[in-house]
Amino acid sequence: MASLKALKLRIGSVKSTQKITKAMKMVAAAKLRRAQSNAEAGRPYSQRLSDVVASLAGRITIGPESPRLIGGTGSDQRHLIVVAASDRGLAGAFNTNIVRAVRRAADELIGQGKDVSFFIVGRKSRPVLQRLFPGRISGQHDTSEMKNPTYADAQAVASEVMRRFENGEFDVVHLAYSNFRSVLAQEPTVDQIIPVRPSAATAAAAPTTASAVVEYEPDEEAILADLLPRNVAVQIYRALLENQAGFYGSQMTAMDNATRNAGDMINRLSIQYNRQRQAAITTELVEIISGAEAL
């Protein structure tokens, strides 16, 4: 049985922990609102861009001389997975979920006899991946200095990935991030970004835009060649934004839980403390009374 003093100290420490988690929750809530509006502001651009790329891709015939970003390298042996996670922890299962999705995708590819390597954005996924897939991390982008992801960051990641793609270091690039559904639901997603694979949604939207007779300047292929690298950067940028929003959402939920748990713990400890105090008083009284009676 802990002494009264020890209990009191314990209650004090849980209380200060609760203060911290409460503060973190509020901060996360405030930042979430920012991140969420950023993520929403970024959606029209990436949506339009992928629509256009899909409609253009439907118009040209993919041959050996078409851009490699869309036609692929003719092989799908070497895969790169760009893993976008967060730089900070204390966000519940946020990073774990991303890593788990990555792991599943990677295991599947390795099972098919493919080579898989990783490119890390955000340092939290690094230790786990290093342990699970030693020696497969081929690069990373340091995001520890950035507060909010900017397009420049995404461009830096994209140009690094593109440069290595052009050097022929890999054939297929996937992007793993957490899709921000709502504050409570973040969905870890692994998308293929190189070569471009028109998703079902954009493929369905494509015929409507393609039906009109559109004049292209310069021509379809030149436009496409210009847009594809941009598309990669934009997809990465979108992933970073979604991640950011998802991270704060996840952190807010986690900190809310922690605050509530701390509250429960304080209640339990207080009850224990009061019981012991009372027991001590009772014992003391019994001692005094029995002492008086003995006289």
Place this chain on the structure above:
Amino acid sequence: MADLRFELVTPERQVMAADVHMVVVPGTEGEFGVMAGHAPFMTTLRDGELAVYRTAGATPERITVGGGFAEVGDRGLTVLAERAEA
């Protein structure tokens, strides 16, 4: 004549969405003006200035844009630029 639906979007935000009279866009192969009813058209952009005429004869608003493309469709003109500064 009806106004032209004009949207200028960067990856970071929607810079402008308005009904305007005419927009002059710096395309890769030369500047071109778009008014309502323009034929479907798509081009990449070069770095340059976008001139937005809110009404006929008004002084244009100039917006510096860089990298991206412009699309004219039934829904009007959409400019997707990587950078845009008024």
